[in-house]
Amino acid sequence: MDPRVFLAVSACKLSIRLLRLTGRGGTAIPGKIALKICPDLLGRLARDVSCAIITGTNGKTTSARMAEEIYLRAGVPCFANRSGANLINGITSAFIENATLTGKPKKRHAVIECDEAASKAVCYLVDPAVVLVTNVFRDQLDRYGEVSGTLSNIYTGLKNAPNAVVCLNADCSLTASLADRIPNRVIFFGVDVPIYKNPVSEVSDAPYCIHCKHEYDYTYRTFGHLGGFYCPDCGYKRPEPQLAVTGILETGPASTRVRMRVFGEDLLVTVNLPGGYNIYNAAGAAALSEAAGFSRETAKAAIAGFSCGFGRMEAFDLGGKSARMILVKNPAGCNQVINYLSALDEKALFVCCLNDNSADGKDVSWIWDVNFETLSDIADRVPEILVAGIRAGDMAVRLKYAGFDETKLRVFDGDYDALITAMQAQPLPVVIMPTYTAMMALRAKMSAAFGGRDFWE
Amino acid sequence: MKLSICHLYPDVLNLYGDTGNILCLKKRLEWRGIGCEVTPLPIGAKADLARFDLFFIGGGQDFEQEVLLADLHGGKDRALRSAVEDEKVFLCICGGYQMMGQYYRTHTGEQLDFIGALDFHTVGSDLRMIGNYMFTCSEKNGASTVVGFENHSGKTFLGDGVSPLGKVVSGYGNNGEDGTEGARYKNVFGAYCHGPMLPKNPAFADLILQTALSRRYPGAALPQRDDSLERRAHDYMANRLARTN
Structure with a gap:
């Protein structure tokens, strides 16, 4: 065993304890300390862990919580970076918490939400089995610049994940465009129907075709730039999702009931969270579940029964x-x-x-x-x-x-x-x-x- | 009384909440009982620019720039230049500000020709000039202090024919080198100020409105407003930047 691994892991574990004793839950700082001592620590700790990475602008945390619940209900022990610490330091902290002092993993599966820019390095280091890209919207422009920059970060992340099954949002013209650029197996998820009766008016973050810059037309929209987009000029259009929400049956203050078609099989699914965007999160988590090989019943039960958290x-x-x-x-x-x-x-x-x-x-x-x-x-x-x-x-x-x-x-x-x-x-x-x-x-x-x-x- | 506002390219120049400026102009007129009509003019749309009193142009993403330049060079550039010479009022932010100048030269040497309504040009740099910032408007621009957020890598250099909007107190401004921020030529006001610029800089917002009002209705004056909420937001950032300077 490399003594640096031992030192890094123990220093990190100690600092996690100290932070919690003082009532602070800083989940990034311990990882930072560990990476100083052993810079390739994350890669080493991830070697025997099968990892699902969830990235994209919105919905990372909720999709990851749903995915974690699927693993648990399938009887597959997994760990996660649950407090939303989704940069490399926080993710390293989560892997260290799961490791013994000699660097052996306690649980062999991980559900990791990952910042879009950090996904480049994290995918490279952990060699994920599944990557879910939720969507690409304008986010903190002071950090990421334009949406094209975010997309290119995610693309680099995917190139660094050659063994992953990749789940992409078919309704997002930006996210869906990644499919043609990677050799991986892709599962598309999407929502086939409008979600809101009277959606708020908002600017589209991607009005022009990513390939030819002609303005998109839509057969329907769900919200933002999501929906049935197609480019009348070059023909780029929403791919047919293998996993589609085909009907919104009931929207309540605490949950939503939807019809989902998963590789041809129709399911009635209750999403245990209100809000149209959580329908996408559920579809993304269900796609991840398919990619990881869990049963549809398990995914359905998890999406109906999971509890959200963290704001x-x-x-x-x-x-x-x-x-x-x-x-x-x-x-x-x-x-x-x-x-x-x-x-x-x-x-x-x-x-x-x-x-x-x-x-x-x-x-x-x-x-x-x-x-x-x-x-x-x-x-x-x-x-x-x-x-x-x-x-x-x-x-x-x-x-x-x-x-x-x-x-x-x-x-x-x-x-x-x-x-x-x-x-x-x-x-x-x-x-x-x-x-x-x-x-x-x-x-x-x-x-x-x-x-x-x-x-x- | 009524002012006609043209919102140029709202479909692509809509980054960083700049459209809040339109909302601010509209509300500050309505609250004073002055009529206001806002006409969005997206790419491809045609309109007689002579009928507008006030133009707003915001900032956008590089991705859509080609689409925009093609539309501009299809005739809008001439119409905009004559509106400028006709002393129509313009508020131009970031990309919309750069667009009013002569050209943009990327740091690889490629030159994009803009509309050349104002005598300045912009040069791409590796430096991202980003952060909260503050500048003081020159005397003829009302002398108020403006706070906002700048985020640009283009460095703008003013020619002899224009004067700066003001002097940088904290941050980068036009280019991070000569201490100037923004440009003023006839009734064109250009700046790098996101935030958006107008809501928490009510004195500057009223300068824009007063200029447009005076041109259309000589002698008309804007009544004072209670701006304590706006000033609170303004003063918070002004004090914070003064402390860190």
């Missing part, structure tokens, strides 16, 4: 008051949250928390690409909006220009204690929309005040 429609009990936390991080994702919220018919208190740390995106301009106007259309059901976070001022201005009366806006900046008190001091259920680091800070405060699981559990 993805996560439910909290604020001392007898229900709260839901929905992470927002880019226009496409946030518009889907708005679609979901505007379809609710009960009154609620909305809380927006906008931070601009690097994990949130340092450029907060994206809030102006979110259709908050749709929320102001249901203003009678929204008596008040609480605004907090480092960039609360910007968020408040956005809501003012979206049409909310200034008297309905209360600005808290970084004072989360006062924010939590205000959430409690009113009668309505609470819907919290935080960016990543705001979610982390708020979760910690709420767990401390009302109990609840720590995020690394």
Whole structure:
């Protein structure tokens, strides 16, 4: 055994313990320490692990949670980077936690969500058995630049995954275009029908053909640039998905029932999360399940029974008051949250928390690409909006220009204690929309005040 | 009173929330009881530009640039140049700002000809000039302090025929070298300021509106507004940048 592996693994395990003793769940720092000691540690630890990688702009965490549940229900022990630490440091931490001090894996399967840019190195190191690409939308432009840059990162990742079965979103013209560029076996997943009756209007992140730059036409759209795209000029079009959602049967506040056709077999599937974007997450997870060779019944049961977490429609009990936390991080994702919220018919208190740390995106301009106007259309059901976070001022201005009366806006900046008190001091259920680091800070405060699981559990 | 606003290329120049500027212009007119009509002019659409008072052009992705240049050089470039000379008001951000200049030379030496309405050019660089930034408008541009987010790798150099919009206080501005930010020529205002620019810089927003209003209705004035929420967002960033400088 290489002594560096032992040293790196033990240093990492020790720092994880120390961080947890002090109540902090920093999941990236231990991996960083380990990689300093042994730079090729991830590759070594992954050698005997069969790995499913989930990447793409939106839906990584939720799809990964669904996939993990499929493995568990299939009786295949697996580990995951569950707290969303999806850069190489965080992923290395997850592999170390799964390793003995000599670097042997305890569990031989992993479900790993992976940042798009990090997928280049991570795929190279872990040689995944499956890669799921959820979609490509505009994300934090300060980090990634344009969508074409994100796509090219994912492409490099796939080239570094020669042994993987690749699951691609057929409805995303950007993601689907990867299929022709790789030799791997590909499983396409998609949604054959529109999802919302009245979707919010939003700009398309990919209006022009990736091959010839002619404008796409659509036979139908689900949201954003997703749907039945085709290029009238060069003929590039949505590939026929082997795994398709063929009908949306019932949309409720807590779940959705859909019909799914999986390699010709029709299934009725309950997605144990509301929101149209979670239909895509379920289809992606089901495709991953096919790629990994699990039974359809197992996938169906897992998608119906999994519990989400970590700010993805996560439910909290604020001392007898229900709260839901929905992470927002880019226009496409946030518009889907708005679609979901505007379809609710009960009154609620909305809380927006906008931070601009690097994990949130340092450029907060994206809030102006979110259709908050749709929320102001249901203003009678929204008596008040609480605004907090480092960039609360910007968020408040956005809501003012979206049409909310200034008297309905209360600005808290970084004072989360006062924010939590205000959430409690009113009668309505609470819907919290935080960016990543705001979610982390708020979760910690709420767990401390009302109990609840720590995020690394 | 009523202003007609033309939103040029909303289908491709729509990055970084810049369309928030249109919303801001519209709301600040409506709140004051002034009419406002916004006409989107996407690629391929034709319109008589002479009927507009105010033009907005945002920033976009490189991927769509070819599509856009083909449309511009199909005649819109001439129409835009004459609108500029006719002292119509323009707000041009980032890619839309660069587009008003003479050309863009990539760092591999390839030259893309722009519409040449203003005397400046842009040169591609390896440096990404990115981050929150702040500049102070010159006297004739209202002297207000503007905060926003810049994100560009093109370095813009002004010719003799234009003056800078202002002076960089924190960040890069036009090129990170000469301390200038943006350009002003006749009633054209160009800047690298995302954020979007106008909502949290209400003094600058009103300068744009006042300029357009004065041209159309000589003597008309914009009533003051309560901008405390906008100023709060503005002051937060101004103070943060002043601290780190």
